[in-house]
Amino acid sequence: MNLFTLLRLALRVISRNKARAMLTVLGIVIGVAAVIAMVALGAGAQQNIAKQIASLGSNLIIIIPGTTNIAGVRGGGGSSTTVDVDDIDALRREVKSITHLAPANRQQVQIVAGDANWGTTVQGTTPAFYVVRDWRTDVGTEHSELDEAAHNKVCVLGKTVAAQLFGTDDPIDQWVRIKKVPFRVIGVLSSKGQSPMGQDQDDTVVIPFSVFRQRLAGTQRDQIQVAYAAALDADSSQAAVDEMTAVLRQRHHLRESADDDFSIRNLADMAAASREVADSMTLLLGSIAGVSLLVGGIGIMNTMLVSVTERTREIGIRLAVGAKSRDILVQFLVEAVVLSAFGGAIGVLVGWLVARLLNDATGWVTIFDPTVAALAFLVSGAVGVFFGFWPARRAAQLDPIDALRYE
Amino acid sequence: MSQVPVIDAENLQKVYGAGGTPVVALDHVTLQVHQGEFVAVVGASGSGKSTFMNLIGLLDRPTGGSLRLDGVDVAKLTPNQRATVRNRKVGFVFQGFNLLRRTSALENVELPLLYAGVSAHERAEAAKRALTQVGLGERMGHMPNELSGGQQQRVAIARALVNQPALLLADEPTGNLDSTTTREILKLFVDLNVNHGITVVMVTHENDVAAVSRRVVQFKDGRVVMDGPPPAEWTPAVPAPWHTAASAPTSEVA
Numbered sequence: 187m188n189l190f191t192l193l194r195l196a197l198r199v200i201s202r203n204k205a206r207a208m209l210t211v212l213g214i215v216i217g218v219a220a221v222i223a224m225v226a227l228g229a230g231a232q233q234n235i236a237k238q239i240a241s242l243g244s245n246l247i248i249i250i251p252g253t254t255n256i257a258g259v260r261g262g263g264g265s266s267t268t269v270d271v272d273d274i275d276a277l278r279r280e281v282k283s284i285t286h287l288a289p290a291n292r293q294q295v296q297i298v299a300g301d302a303n304w305g306t307t308v309q310g311t312t313p314a315f316y317v318v319r320d321w322r323t324d325v326g327t328e329h330s331e332l333d334e335a336a337h338n339k340v341c342v343l344g345k346t347v348a349a350q351l352f353g354t355d356d357p358i359d360q361w362v363r364i365k366k367v368p369f370r371v372i373g374v375l376s377s378k379g380q381s382p383m384g385q386d387q388d389d390t391v392v393i394p395f396s397v398f399r400q401r402l403a404g405t406q407r408d409q410i411q412v413a414y415a416a417a418l419d420a421d422s423s424q425a426a427v428d429e430m431t432a433v434l435r436q437r438h439h440l441r442e443s444a445d446d447d448f449s450i451r452n453l454a455d456m457a458a459a460s461r462e463v464a465d466s467m468t469l470l471l472g473s474i475a476g477v478s479l480l481v482g483g484i485g486i487m488n489t490m491l492v493s494v495t496e497r498t499r500e501i502g503i504r505l506a507v508g509a510k511s512r513d514i515l516v517q518f519l520v521e522a523v524v525l526s527a528f529g530g531a532i533g534v535l536v537g538w539l540v541a542r543l544l545n546d547a548t549g550w551v552t553i554f555d556p557t558v559a560a561l562a563f564l565v566s567g568a569v570g571v572f573f574g575f576w577p578a579r580r581a582a583q584l585d586p587i588d589a590l591r592y593e
Numbered sequence: 594m595s596q597v598p599v600i601d602a603e604n605l606q607k608v609y610g611a612g613g614t615p616v617v618a619l620d621h622v623t624l625q626v627h628q629g630e631f632v633a634v635v636g637a638s639g640s641g642k643s644t645f646m647n648l649i650g651l652l653d654r655p656t657g658g659s660l661r662l663d664g665v666d667v668a669k670l671t672p673n674q675r676a677t678v679r680n681r682k683v684g685f686v687f688q689g690f691n692l693l694r695r696t697s698a699l700e701n702v703e704l705p706l707l708y709a710g711v712s713a714h715e716r717a718e719a720a721k722r723a724l725t726q727v728g729l730g731e732r733m734g735h736m737p738n739e740l741s742g743g744q745q746q747r748v749a750i751a752r753a754l755v756n757q758p759a760l761l762l763a764d765e766p767t768g769n770l771d772s773t774t775t776r777e778i779l780k781l782f783v784d785l786n787v788n789h790g791i792t793v794v795m796v797t798h799e800n801d802v803a804a805v806s807r808r809v810v811q812f813k814d815g816r817v818v819m820d821g822p823p824p825a826e827w828t829p830a831v832p833a834p835w836h837t838a839a840s841a842p843t844s845e846v847a
Contacts (some may be wrong), residue, residue: 187708506685507708508676509708511676585653587652
């Protein structure tokens with residue numbers, strides 16, 4: 187018997203009892219749909235993480251002053267003042283595997299423009315910031331080294347701040363006041379959206395680092411809260427971290443055994459960590475879906491066993507006219523596979539629908555992966571082979587005369 | 594008469610329930626059937642006649658003795674080889690028809706060809722020929738439950754013939770049929786035997802059915818107790834060419 191004949195026969199037998207077929211494949215449908223929806227959800231989460239991390243800037247390295255350790259009382263990260271402007275100058279000079287370095291100090295301020303005011307974070311930083319964070323202006327210009335040198339009181343607004351203060355008006359060349367000091371708006375940053383930690387990155391104002399030191403830093407004018415560096419490329423970011431660590435340790439006169447009094451984080455590592463979390467999440471959800479596939483397979487086995495018993499006489503007739511036991515085996519196996527593949531196909535469809543509905547209803551990003559769909563479909567077929575084999579073998583091992591006599 | 598018998602059973606034995614109390618269904622039966630014969634196997638219920646048929650139809654295995662079909666020792670065949678013999682050499686007709694339900698007459702007849710590996714087109718052609726031969730050319734698309742008992746048995750006969758076997762085995766083929774239909778089926782058997790040279794072995798418990806044959810083998814308690822022409826007092830249900838030669842039917846075996 188060729189495959190076409192076998193498929194036609196299987197379809198005919200299955201279509202004789204549609205309700206039973208539907209109930210039988212329900213487990214497979216749920217299993218496959220769950221796998222596809224879960225993987226789509228996981229892929230969406232991964233893409234989100236990747237996007238957010240990319241939004242921080244490519245090849246970004248973050249330098250944060252370390253913990254204080256005063257008589258055994260250790261402060262949190264950034265609580266100390268171990269990194270200063272001289273360190274930054276030294277890093278700029280000595281580390282060859284970074285292209286840009288931008289210190290950034292921040293302060294919570296109330297910013298006023300005419301009648302409007304808004305509480306936001308002001309960041310004092312150098313022009314390298316725009317490059318390192320890959321964050322350019324939409325409107326107007328970024329501040330320049332000239333502005334730094336001349337201590338020009340200019341500012342670049344984040345999207346959120348611009349909207350809060352000026353609404354739909356053009357903010358360029360308008361004046362705002364930060365701590366009673368007037369600043370001229372020279373640009374508006376493009377939108378960055380949420381940070382990986384969920385903060386609105388657009389709720390900020392950037393002013394020249396020199397002006398920040400002079401006007402806002404108060405007594406801590408030499409301290410650095412955070413610095414952003416850009417590695418030459420993704421491959422050299424680890425080397426850059428090592429070089430910077432060495433320079434800072436030397437400058438801070440740290441002994442071999444002493445811990446770093448600063449921390450340097452490579453964004454690639456952070457991305458990898460986040461991906462790992464997302465991966466294990468996907469794996470967990472996927473294995474739950476796999477269990478449902480297993481249960482679905484048992485459902486198919488049960489139905490096939492019932493079918494073999496019901497059709498014992500048919501098997502006897504087929505054997506009597508010359509069917510070999512292999513013919514019977516293949517016939518029932520094909521039936522099981524058609525059933526499970528049918529369930530798999532419906533499952534793919536349902537999974538795709540669920541992924542889309544999740545996207546529409548909750549706003550979670552879901553990515554439907556055709557490869558996963560094809561794989562899930564193939565697995566459902568394999569489930570049919572695996573769980574259909576035993577019933578099919580039982581059918582194939584029947585004795586012709588016993589099968590014919592079966593009532 | 595060909596030199597090699599179509600059926601050559603020697604000391605054929607079938608014992609059921611080998612574990613507890615064994616029941617001897619067939620007790621050392623030795624019997625030969627030659628090409629072109631028309632044999633009726635008779636006997637009471639439980640005499641072993643159906644067991645004998647199942648053995649020579651390769652539906653069941655003997656527990657002792659030897660059995661040769663067309664000179665081939667079938668006791669030594671593997672299950673797959675037995676399936677091939679069932680498919681090619683033997684056509685089996687059952688009392689209960691044994692047609693596949695919800696499957697058209699044509700597809701039922703095609704079934705042996707399906708397992709013989711014949712192409713779809715040739716299957717349909719051969720099945721149509723066989724159905725026409727048994728007088729059912731008009732009802733090929735009907736399902737078994739849309740056909741009368743006689744028509745169903747014709748479909749079963751067409752199925753038995755479609756692979757052009759040398760041997761047609763029929764186990765009480767008219768047992769479920771009324772007398773008119775019985776006569777039609779018997780006429781068909783006579784025609785197949787006379788005009789197509791098919792060897793027919795038919796089990797029956799009715800004397801007038803058995804009387805149609807040229808040779809009657811009677812079973813009792815698993816043994817052959819009589820083997821010869823039908824007794825003169827039995828009236829054949831339908832006439833056959835050999836009935837007109839009144840003197841000695843057995844001598845005319847061609």
